[in-house]
Amino acid sequence: MSDKLTALEHLKMLAQRAKAEEDALNTKIAAIKVPTQVSQLTNDAGYQTGSDVESKIAAKISSVYKPGGSYAFESLPEPDEGTLGMVYNVTDAFTPDERFLEGAGSKTYPAGTNVVVVLDQETYKFDILAGFVDLSGYQPKEAGKVLSTNDYTTAEKTKLGGIAEGATKVEQSGINGSIKINGVDKTVYTLPEDVLHTADIATTEEVEAALNSVFGGE
Numbered sequence: 001m002s003d004k005l006t007a008l009e010h011l012k013m014l015a016q017r018a019k020a021e022e023d024a025l026n027t028k029i030a031a032i033k034v035p036t037q038v039s040q041l042t043n044d045a046g047y048q049t050g051s052d053v054e055s056k057i058a059a060k061i062s063s064v065y066k067p068g069g070s071y072a073f074e075s076l077p078e079p080d081e082g083t084l085g086m087v088y089n090v091t092d093a094f095t096p097d098e099r100f101l102e103g104a105g106s107k108t109y110p111a112g113t114n115v116v117v118v119l120d121q122e123t124y125k126f127d128i129l130a131g132f133v134d135l136s137g138y139q140p141k142e143a144g145k146v147l148s149t150n151d152y153t154t155a156e157k158t159k160l161g162g163i164a165e166g167a168t169k170v171e172q173s174g175i176n177g178s179i180k181i182n183g184v185d186k187t188v189y190t191l192p193e194d195v196l197h198t199a200d201i202a203t204t205e206e207v208e209a210a211l212n213s214v215f216g217g218e
Contacts, residue, residue, distance in 0.1 A: 055121050065116055079117040079124040087116045087129070100126045 035041050048056075068077070068086035073094035077083050092111050098104045101120055114129040171180040178185045 052121075055119065076115070076126070079126055081124065083117045084119060084124060085117060087114055089114050096126070096128065100128065102128055 065087040066085050068088045070089040070091050072092050073090050076088055079099055090113050095105055095108045096102050115126040116129055118127045168182050173180040173185050175185050178187050
């Protein structure tokens, strides 16, 4: 066989191999199914669907609250379509259960906490609102004044009212001849230098001893 025939034979074999690989690739491509609708996709990223958005909007619309009265936690009406948007004042401290958006056992809320019924997806649940605080018994803050933890009693007010204007506090001092005024020792009397002190006066025994030394003792 000539070199020319050999080369042609090799070229034919190469073409056949390329055709086989092309056919195999086309078969694989034909087997690939490309989604043509959103419903055919897997929502790995958690994108909001139209239904999700509608549920969220419905939950917001249901926040047009309607007063529902006060109830103990155990007596709260069940959250459902009939109580949607109702706001209830809970009269005792409570820990949420599975009926709450916050989840069961999230934390304890004080008496006076308000809850509202909302629609979450397709489930009616309680949503906890900020509690209303009765401030009728509190004194409004005034500029220049601060709060104190000390209790100011009527007796103390009466005592303070009895102190004359400009009065000072006078106490006993530990220094002779002094008194303590507003916490400071003040000298009110100075003993003259020529005043005899007990130590300067002779005792009877000392006098007798001196006389005996002169006149002789009996």
